[in-house]
Amino acid sequence: MSPxxxxxxxxxxxxxxxxxxxxxxxSGARRVSLAAAFVGCLAALALGGGVxxxxxxxxxxxxxxxxxxxxxxxxxxxxxxFFVIVVALTGAPASLYAIGYLRHxxxxxxxxxxxxxxxxxxxxxxxxxxxxxxxxxxxAWEVMALSSYLLVVSEPGQEGATAAGLWxxxxxxxxxLALLAAxxxxxxxxxxxxxxxxxxxxxxxxxxxxxxxxxxxxxFGSKAGLVPLHVWLPRAHPAAPSHVSALMSAAMVKLxxxxxxxxxxxxxxxLSPWWGGTLLALGVVTALTGVLxxxxxxxxxxxxxxxxxxxxxxxxxxxGFAVLMRGYxxxxxAAMGLVVALLHTLNHAVFKGLxxxxxxxxxxxxxxxxxxxxxxxxxxxxxxxVLCLVGVLALxxxxxxxxxxxxxxxxxxxxAGARYxxxxxxxxxxxxxxxxxxxxxxxxxSAVRLFGITFLALPRTDGARNAHEAPGIMRAxxxxxxxxxxxxxxxxxxxxxxxxxxxxxxxFPMGQFDAGLSLAxxxxxxxxxxxxxxxxxxxxSVAAAAASWIGRGRVVVGPAWNCGRIAQSPRAEYTAAAFAxxxxxVFTGFYRPTHEVSVEVHPVSxxxxxxxxxxxxxxxxxxxxxxxxxxxAARLISTxxxxxxxxxxxxxxxxxxxxxxxxxxxxxWI
Amino acid sequence: xxxxxxxxRTGVVTEPLPAAAAEAVTLAREIDRRSTALxxxxxxxxxxxxxxxxxxxLEIAGLAGPVYDMERxxxxxxxxxxxxxxxxxxxxxxQNMAVPLRKTYEATPDPxxxxxxxxxxxxxxxxxxxxxxAGPVDRIIPVDVYIDGCPPEPFEILQGILxxxxxLDGARSGGRRG
Numbered sequence: 123m124s125p126x127x128x129x130x131x132x133x134x135x136x137x138x139x140x141x142x143x144x145x146x147x148x149s150g151a152r153r154v155s156l157a158a159a160f161v162g163c164l165a166a167l168a169l170g171g172g173v174x175x176x177x178x179x180x181x182x183x184x185x186x187x188x189x190x191x192x193x194x195x196x197x198x199x200x201x202x203x204f205f206v207i208v209v210a211l212t213g214a215p216a217s218l219y220a221i222g223y224l225r226h227x228x229x230x231x232x233x234x235x236x237x238x239x240x241x242x243x244x245x246x247x248x249x250x251x252x253x254x255x256x257x258x259x260x261x262a263w264e265v266m267a268l269s270s271y272l273l274v275v276s277e278p279g280q281e282g283a284t285a286a287g288l289w290x291x292x293x294x295x296x297x298x299l300a301l302l303a304a305x306x307x308x309x310x311x312x313x314x315x316x317x318x319x320x321x322x323x324x325x326x327x328x329x330x331x332x333x334x335x336x337x338x339x340x341x342f343g344s345k346a347g348l349v350p351l352h353v354w355l356p357r358a359h360p361a362a363p364s365h366v367s368a369l370m371s372a373a374m375v376k377l378x379x380x381x382x383x384x385x386x387x388x389x390x391x392x393l394s395p396w397w398g399g400t401l402l403a404l405g406v407v408t409a410l411t412g413v414l415x416x417x418x419x420x421x422x423x424x425x426x427x428x429x430x431x432x433x434x435x436x437x438x439x440x441x442g443f444a445v446l447m448r449g450y451x452x453x454x455x456a457a458m459g460l461v462v463a464l465l466h467t468l469n470h471a472v473f474k475g476l477x478x479x480x481x482x483x484x485x486x487x488x489x490x491x492x493x494x495x496x497x498x499x500x501x502x503x504x505x506x507x508v509l510c511l512v513g514v515l516a517l518x519x520x521x522x523x524x525x526x527x528x529x530x531x532x533x534x535x536x537x538a539g540a541r542y543x544x545x546x547x548x549x550x551x552x553x554x555x556x557x558x559x560x561x562x563x564x565x566x567x568s569a570v571r572l573f574g575i576t577f578l579a580l581p582r583t584d585g586a587r588n589a590h591e592a593p594g595i596m597r598a599x600x601x602x603x604x605x606x607x608x609x610x611x612x613x614x615x616x617x618x619x620x621x622x623x624x625x626x627x628x629x630f631p632m633g634q635f636d637a638g639l640s641l642a643x644x645x646x647x648x649x650x651x652x653x654x655x656x657x658x659x660x661x662x663s664v665a666a667a668a669a670s671w672i673g674r675g676r677v678v679v680g681p682a683w684n685c686g687r688i689a690q691s692p693r694a695e696y697t698a699a700a701f702a703x704x705x706x707x708v709f710t711g712f713y714r715p716t717h718e719v720s721v722e723v724h725p726v727s728x729x730x731x732x733x734x735x736x737x738x739x740x741x742x743x744x745x746x747x748x749x750x751x752x753x754x755a756a757r758l759i760s761t762x763x764x765x766x767x768x769x770x771x772x773x774x775x776x777x778x779x780x781x782x783x784x785x786x787x788x789x790x791w792i
Numbered sequence: 793x794x795x796x797x798x799x800x801r802t803g804v805v806t807e808p809l810p811a812a813a814a815e816a817v818t819l820a821r822e823i824d825r826r827s828t829a830l831x832x833x834x835x836x837x838x839x840x841x842x843x844x845x846x847x848x849x850l851e852i853a854g855l856a857g858p859v860y861d862m863e864r865x866x867x868x869x870x871x872x873x874x875x876x877x878x879x880x881x882x883x884x885x886x887q888n889m890a891v892p893l894r895k896t897y898e899a900t901p902d903p904x905x906x907x908x909x910x911x912x913x914x915x916x917x918x919x920x921x922x923x924x925x926a927g928p929v930d931r932i933i934p935v936d937v938y939i940d941g942c943p944p945e946p947f948e949i950l951q952g953i954l955x956x957x958x959x960l961d962g963a964r965s966g967g968r969r970g
Contacts, residue, residue: 683874683899686892 124180124198127169134162135245142237148228152221155237159217159244163210166248170206173198174620177627181254191257192314198252200624201388205251205380208468211606212372212475213244216365219479219599222592223365223486236276236363243269243369250377256305256314263301263377267294270374273366274358286357293344293354300341301381307334308389316389323389331390335397338385339404346378347431348438349408353745356415359427360491364482367423371430372475376467379437386445387460387628398446399550405442406557409435411744413564414712417571417705418740420493420698422481425572426474429517432565433470436532437463439558443535448630450543454645455535457632461621462535466528468617469610473516473525476603480510483592483600484576489585493572493698498581502589505597507577512604516611518569519562522656524610527641529562530650538646564705571701580692612652615641699738706740714743806858819950820865826957827866830903831877834866835957838876838900842893842929843919844883847943848910852880854946867953873897878905878956880949881929884916890926897933905956908935909949911942 138158145151173180181197188194198206220240227233246266253259271294275287307330308319326334344351355375359367386393412432419425444459483506485491488499500507516523519530536555540548581587591597610617618641622632633644640651670677684690706713718737724730766773827835839852855862856869870876873896885893897906908929911917919925929935936959939952 678901680899683872686895686899688891 124169124172124178125182127165127172128180128182128196128198131162131165131169131248132245134158134165135241135248138162138241139238139245142234142241148230148233149225151234152224152228152237155241156217156221156224159220159237159241160214162241162244162248163214163217166206166210166244167214169198170203170210173203174200174207174624177623188257188261192255193257195254195258195315196249196252197254197316200620200627201380201383202251204464204468204621204624205377206248208376208471209244209247209251209373211468212369212471212603213247215475215479215599215602216368217244218602219368219482219596220363220365222595222599223363223482225593232276236273239269239272239276240366243273243366247369247373247377251380254316256309256316259316260298260302260305264298266374266377267291267298270362270366270370274362274370276366277361277363282357283361286354286361290354290358293351297341297344297351300337300344304334304337304341304385307337308385316384319389324391326391331393332397334385334390335393338382339401342378342381342385343404343438344378346375346382346438347408347412347434348378348404349411349431349435350744350748352408352412352431353749355431356419356424356427359430359478360421360423364423364478364485367426368475368478368482371427371478372471375430375434376471379434379441379463379467382441383460383463383628386441387448387630392448392451393445395446395449395544398442398444398449400442401445402439402442402554405435405438405440406554406561407435408432408438409561410557411435413561413568414705414709415740415742417564417568418702418713422485422491422493422496422572422576423478425493425568426477426481429565429568430470430474432561433466433474436529436558436561437466437470439554440466440532440535443539446547447539447543452543453630454632455539455542457622457625457630458531458538458643458645459535460625460628460630461618461632462528462531464621464624465531465614465617469516469524469528469607472603472606472610473513473523476513476600476607477510477517479596479600479603480506480513483596484510484589487592488583488589490583493575495583496576496581496586497579497583497692497695498577499586499589500577502581502586503591506592506600509597509600509604510577511573512607514569514573516607517572518566520566522608522611522652522659524607524614527611527614527650527652531643532558534643534646534648538643542645567705571698575696575698575701579695580690582692582695582697612656613639614650614652615639713740715740816860816947816950817865819947819954820860820862820867823950823954823957824866826954827877830957834868835878835953836868836870836876837878837880837953838870838873838896839880839882840889840893840896842881842883842889842913842932843886843925844910844912848882848912851943851946851949852882852909855949860946860950862950873900876900876904878907878953879933880907880909880953881913881933881935882909884912884919884922884925885927885929885932886924887926888924890932893929893932905937905959906933906935907937907939907949907952907956909939909952910944911940914938914940917942 135158138155141158142151142155145154177200179197179199183193183195185193217240220237224233224236227236243266246262246269249262250259250266253262271287271291274290275283277283305314308323308326310322310326310330313319339348340351347355359371362370409432412428412430412435416425416428416432419428440459440463444456444463447455447459483503484496484499487503487506488496490496512523516525519525533555536551536558540551581589619634622634625632639653640649642649682690684694687694706715716739720735721731722733724732824834827833841849854860855867873879879897879900881893897904906929908914912919913929916925916928926932937952937956939948941948944952
């Protein structure tokens with residue numbers, strides 16, 4: 123089963139990449155290559171599902187590639203299979219969606235390149251969790267980074283696309299270097315095979331362990347948007363086309379989580395609790411930073427990008443908790459932390475994929491990207507609105523959708539951790555709990571704002587007034603993750619049982635979650651019965667519908683009350699910035715907004731004011747404080763280096779032998 | 793500490809109830825009894841200033857002030873016509889307020905009552921004939937009860953409200969009112 127599925131996956135994605143370039147008709151190229159991507163994702167789903175359900179690890183080696191570095195080595199264990207499923211679950215709807223979304227690029231070479239790169243991107247993301255040696259892993263990682271970079275800069279008209287691409291490229295390559303160093307430290311035994319690292323990790327000296335931990339957190343954290351390495355996320359996501367943003371936010375950043383789980387739990391021995399605490403604290407800071415900016419930001423896709431930062435923060439909270447508990451030697455709680463981290467990874471992948479696709483449909487339909495330019499879209503794109511509502515409810519962790527389960531489990535973890543281990547944790551974990559609760563509340567505010575400002579009230583611009591519903595295939599593609607949100611929310615035990623097996627395979631057995639429809643945590647004993655919640659919600663809705671049906675004769679439908687104003691205009695509406703204003707005031711120390719008031723007065727007397735204008739900006743000051751010295755240094759060095767590049771061929775020819783001589787001298791000494 | 797000494801030193805400065813106060817209390821109780829019978833709850837009033845000189849407003853505010861304190865009898869002013877049973881309209885209706893007044897009336901759920909407070913609301917008073925005035929209240933919306941006075945005292949306003957509630961009470965069998 124596995125070899126066949128793997129072959130179909132690689133074959134379909136390769137065929138898709140080739141077809142995109144050579145298929146004679148442009149629309150055919152789009153359809154064929156994206157359909158091939160869809161088939162590839164289904165095969166990846168079968169591959170991952172097969173390994174996960176059977177629990178049989180599948181391995182494959184070939185000496186034909188990367189020979190000096192150890193050959194191509196693929197090994198899919200349940201952990202890798204889970205991440206292949208995450209990629210496939212978001213890749214399948216994204217490829218279907220792109221068939222409708224990229225129709226306007228037919229006939230341009232840019233369109234063909236994008237379809238080809240999309241296939242390559244998917245293939246590399248499926249390969250990363252399956253890689254079993256450093257060469258294969260870093261190769262797949264780099265292909266993933268490059269193809270996504272090219273996709274980010276693929277819309278040249280997009281403002282800031284080039285700068286966003288530059289940020290992304292720099293961050294991802296700095297991360298690559300950190301990973302390379304981490305793997306070389308891990309592979310001190312001489313072998314760059316993951317199997318050897320798994321065996322030799324326990325003998326690593328303490329200093330090397332600390333170095334690997336820090337490098338891995340930096341390297342994988344830069345991909346996963348860990349604060350302060352998240353700077354590329356809010357830049358790259360708005361610039362990229364929406365189906366690519368969906369893949370990047372839902373799948374690619376998750377591979378950072380994969381790498382960290384692989385290194386910290388598969389290769390490394392239990393670490394000192396300090397490291398776990400550090401990771402947990404980083405997660406809390408990430409979640410808070412992400413959610414605070416996602417509440418204040420007014421660019422639709424940047425709101426979603428910051429919300430990705432926030433959700434990855436929650437994943438890191440659970441991961442840090444697992445490292446911490448493992449450090450204390452509490453295997454069951456460590457296993458639970460891992461399971462929750464993985465579950466939230468899956469849940470976030472599903473609903474954020476859906477939200478980015480919906481955002482693409484909105485941006486496409488209303489021809490604008492700022493929340494302030496929308497409004498009233500529920501009347502013009504009702505189906506997209508309903509699908510987006512499902513994603514928004516999951517984002518706000520409203521039961522019975524999937525976001526709720528993992529958030530509830532995170533709370534349970536933090537409560538339980540204080541109870542079962544050291545007294546220091548009884549003080550620090552409740553603080554983390556409070557921060558996570560704040561994050562959950564603010565995330566709900568952000569979700570309400572996102573949906574309300576975009577879809578409700580009156581349209582604010584002509585673009586929103588003339589918005590049109592997305593093409594059928596885009597809506598169909600969005601139905602898939604929406605259904606997944608509901609299913610994962612209603613039947614979390616299915617996913618949790620599989621994840622328990624994944625974690626047990628890594629060497630962290632935990633008690634069985636109660637099988638069946640209700641969920642009971644081992645050790646802690648809390649119970650959750652999603653079907654019951656859904657039943658209550660359904661019963662309440664039925665009762666409300668019945669009440670309104672019975673009383674329908676007495677209800678008079680009139681126009682909305684607008685305080686007696688003569689004409690209802692969108693200028694009276696709540697804007698996205700106004701909605702966030704109270705929070706900006708409460709957290710003014712965090713945001714540090716800049717206010718600029720300019721008053722224009724009449725020349726005769728300053729008591730006659732002609733116009734007052736206020737300009738307020740939200741500059742992420744932490745980023746500036748951290749990165750502007752780095753950027754300045756890089757500028758300085760590059761200006762110095764560029765002096766050498768005079769354009770004179772004579773100089774270059776002279777430099778060549780000089781370099782050769784220097785190299786020979788060095789070789790002689792060594 | 794200074795606050796407390798000041799409180800003690802100043803003592804109670806609220807004016808004693810006027811002679812008619814006992815009567816006002818019976819009146820308010822009566823209004824509350826009737827509105828409970830009619831609506832199943834206390835009476836909710838929406839006040840609309842259609843262009844008044846604010847003399848009437850002062851007297852209406854007196855209803856909620858410490859002397860009368862009508863909230864204790866369930867007479868309360870609400871912020872939206874959607875919540876109201878009764879509109880309390882003051883002043884001559886200005887050109888600018890004609891449409892909002894009409895809209896407010898339409899937005900008030902049935903059964904509804906309109907009480908026009910003050911001489912201006914009935915006759916436009918000294919503002920009659922002004923270019924800015926659209927006319928008395930009954931030119932714009934149907935009025936149930938007029939309360940005369942420039943301005944009427946809170947006690948008179950209470951009487952008017954009671955009369956309006958009684959009117960609705962009597963007309964309940966045959967539709968709302970003329």
